[in-house]
Amino acid sequence: MNPDMKKDEIESTLEKLKDLTGIDLKYTKEVDGMAQVRGTVSVKALSMFLEETEVSGSRERFYRALISGMYGEDEVRTKAAALSLNTSDKRAVVLVETKSADLAAELIRQLFPCEEGNDVFAIDRDNVILIRALGAKKSNIHDDVSRIVSAVNTELMENVRAAYGDTVNDISLLKDSYEEARTAMEVAGMFYEGMYVIPYNSLGLGRLIYAIPAELCERFLKDSFGGKKKAAFNEEELKMINSFFERDLNISETARALFLHRNTLVYHLEKLKKKTGLDIRHFDDALTLKLILMMSAYLEWVENRKD
């Protein structure tokens, strides 16, 4: 390390320190001998550290701004170029919901090091973002996200959910991938309890319902179920309906799973038909009831969000 630093260099480094940390140090006067050397060495080391921090910090700031939609397309390219980021690399956004974002971020950073083009940062106390660089290697994003969930489970002994958006080939589309990951997290919270690895592209009916305006859902419930909601069913009925759906409308299998005689189940299905006008032994009616139940859950979620 060369201890010869000019006064203006030292001053600029101290200025940088002030910007980043708020610590305000002033260069007052030149001193002779070892004191000058020691001082200069310290400032030089600080300067290098700040430079490194600034690069990774800049990338983080860039990605934060990008996913928040703060950049126009041209600006994205200019900023990415300034940070030496290849704009056409394959990337996806992974959103990790955790109770300890800082520790989880540290752990994910070790799994997907930044040297491989990945970036990890906590966006708040409960959420961590991984910008996963998928590169030329045959990486499977689903496996990657499963590994994150397993690692947080085992190392931090904490339940965790992780959602991911589609893989994009253009850095400016990462905002969309992030939005998809967020949507996936919300949709899974509503409809797919017990799902820990959540791909946006496999949310099925849940994703469709999430995209329907609440007013349309209300109208559908009104038209097809007299405005009643999930609460119109008691616990036993819901148990039977869900079990029947899970077994692909198979009466024998459902009866066995519920420890009922086949005829008893048929009797309950008949009762349900009288109550709802829907004979869920038929696919169309089963689908209608499935939609009613899912839309009810969605409207409940919308209501809770308002509160």
Place this chain on the structure above:
Amino acid sequence: MASLSLKNICKVYPNGFEAVKDFNLEIADQEFIIFVGPSGCGKSTTLRMIAGLEDISSGELRIGDRLVNDVEPKDRDIAMVFQNYALYPHMTVYNNMAFGLKLRKVPSDEIDKMVKEAAKILDLVPYLERKPKALSGGQRQRVAMGRAIVRNPKVFLMDEPLSNLDAKLRVQMRIEIAKLHQRLGTTIIYVTHDQTEAMTLGTRIVVMKDGVIQQVDTPQNLYDKPQNLFVAGFMGSPQMNFLDAVVEIQGETAYLKVGNKAIPLSPEKSKKLIDGGYDGKTVTFGIRPEDVYDSEMMVEASPTSVFEATIRVYELLGAEVFLYFDLDEFPMTARVDPRTTARPGDVVKFAFDTEKIHVFDKETERIITN
């Protein structure tokens, strides 16, 4: 080390889905217990409830004497190994094992001691300075185990830890895990869908289906004395042969009529069918492939259960041969000696070992006699 007690454990999701129903099990200290069943049977959910990663909807879970329903996972004194284990690619084996402890702010001299001890148990000492990419698949898996061992837990929870490995490595790691259990003497709860893993590793096996325990027993008892049709079909490969048969009682003897053949049962088995009032009823008759013989000696020795069938498929596996054929329209498999001369298209005489016949109630699918 610890025992576990699960009493009336249930898991119900807000949408009403019951993933686990009234799960009752006592697990002894140092036991190696296996949860096995098809995908979606609730075995992983149960494991996650034991870990504390999933809330228990109702019931009581105790580790040792302590009720842990509301205890945070990190305070339950357990460690987990999953199938999607992930090693930190830029860290040495030593640091991979130490990382979790560092995150928990364990003092470095303690970390050093724990890591070296675990490395010794797992024969990883020569590899401590290597990075994961310089390790074989088996060594990597051992590092993943090491990360659990360094926690010195009372209970190990393993969720399909070998599922991602190729067949050869899986066999090797199965042996390693069995050895590890002997060395550590810790309680292990192991989830798998692979019945070979279950049979070879477990001191007891819990067979689950649709969130309900079907049977808890030793591997041998599960195989020999299945309590229902599901367990009988799930344990064993190729699976048990099942046929519909009509019960015919003549005096003290029960016969199983399959097509035009009536197979007499032993006095003990007959009594169960007579006492159960099965005369004239259709039951499910089960026989394992190894209890169906094509050898001349066995055919001559069991004249009451001999039948003829045309071989559809012949499969040589080296030490044994599987012969596939139909009996009264029911598909059957026989596991026979590799020296058999039977080939596809041949009409072959087979005999059942009538002592090994299992009879199930066709409606409830429960065992009548093993």
